[in-house]
Amino acid sequence: MKVIIRNNAKDxxxxxxxxxxxxxxxxxxxxxxxFVLGLPTGSTPLNTYAELVRxxxxxxxxxxxxxxxxxxxxxxxxxxxxxxxxxxxxxxxxNHIDEPLENIHILNGNAPDLAAExxxxxxxxxxxxxxxxxxxxxxxxxxxxxxxPFSPLDSRTRVVTLTQDTREVNSRFFGGDPEAxxxxxxxxxxxxxxxxxxxxxxxxxxxxxRALASAIEGPLSHYNTVSALQNHPAGxxxxxxxxxxxxxxxxxxxxxxxxxAEMGL
Ligand code: PGA
Numbered sequence: 672m673k674v675i676i677r678n679n680a681k682d683x684x685x686x687x688x689x690x691x692x693x694x695x696x697x698x699x700x701x702x703x704x705x706f707v708l709g710l711p712t713g714s715t716p717l718n719t720y721a722e723l724v725r726x727x728x729x730x731x732x733x734x735x736x737x738x739x740x741x742x743x744x745x746x747x748x749x750x751x752x753x754x755x756x757x758x759x760x761x762x763x764x765x766n767h768i769d770e771p772l773e774n775i776h777i778l779n780g781n782a783p784d785l786a787a788e789x790x791x792x793x794x795x796x797x798x799x800x801x802x803x804x805x806x807x808x809x810x811x812x813x814x815x816x817x818x819x820p821f822s823p824l825d826s827r828t829r830v831v832t833l834t835q836d837t838r839e840v841n842s843r844f845f846g847g848d849p850e851a852x853x854x855x856x857x858x859x860x861x862x863x864x865x866x867x868x869x870x871x872x873x874x875x876x877x878x879x880x881r882a883l884a885s886a887i888e889g890p891l892s893h894y895n896t897v898s899a900l901q902n903h904p905a906g907x908x909x910x911x912x913x914x915x916x917x918x919x920x921x922x923x924x925x926x927x928x929x930x931x932a933e934m935g936l
Contacts, residue, residue, distance in 0.1 A: 684718025709805030813895030817858035826860030
């Protein structure tokens with residue numbers, strides 16, 4: 672894996688947006704096929720979404736030939752609820768860019784048959800040609816999407832039960848009450864994310880430092896599902912100085928040296 676370290680979350684977020692833009696343009700230059708992008712919610716991608724919106728508004732980037740798949744959605748929360756991931760994505764990205772509505776895929780946590788909804792989602796990803804680039808955040812417990820500790824590393828899209836820790840962390844969006852956070856979600860699996868051609872994981876702030884260090888230096892483990900990135904042929908972590916703070920000094924130096932060498936510094 673590569674690890675890109677920036678001074679702060681804003682710089683890291685902008686780096687990620689420019690990386691996505693470069694990948695969209697690179698594919699458009701060689702084929703008419705759509706670029707297939709996996710997207711997360713949460714605080715982590717906000718700077719990236721703001722930069723993507725800026726680029727689209729400035730005419731520097733278009734999502735007209737992009738198909739997106741979001742990672743997850745709460746079960747049983749109305750789509751119009753301000754904390755649904757549908758609301759989040761339209762408020763922070765889709766309302767401000769030119770991605771056609773029919774290209775936007777978000778799991779339906781109110782589907783009458785949740786298992787069928789998950790199976791159809793996996794099929795839609797295959798039909799789109801597979802995901803070119805999946806961007807994700809990580810939880811303080813190392814989860815990727817809602818793949819909580821002890822999720823199988825070969826998991827696919829399914830119904831998941833959220834840990835009490837995650838409900839407490841997310842309660843900041845639900846009036847501080849963990850009981851108000853839905854207890855279940857639909858989530859792409861670890862293997863769904865890892866089947867993407869590229870995976871870019873964002874982690875900012877000291878609260879993510881322990882999970883990030885164990886994903887980078889610890890064993891490949893269902894205890895820290897983002898550690899699956901260790902086996903991905905094209906995995907990138909984009910983080911800030913606070914989030915990388917718990918890795919060994921030599922690991923930090925190695926990642927800095929690789930980046931400097933690749934950028935010809
Ligand atoms: P956050 O959440 O971006 O709000 O920190 C990330 C996650 O839980 O995956």
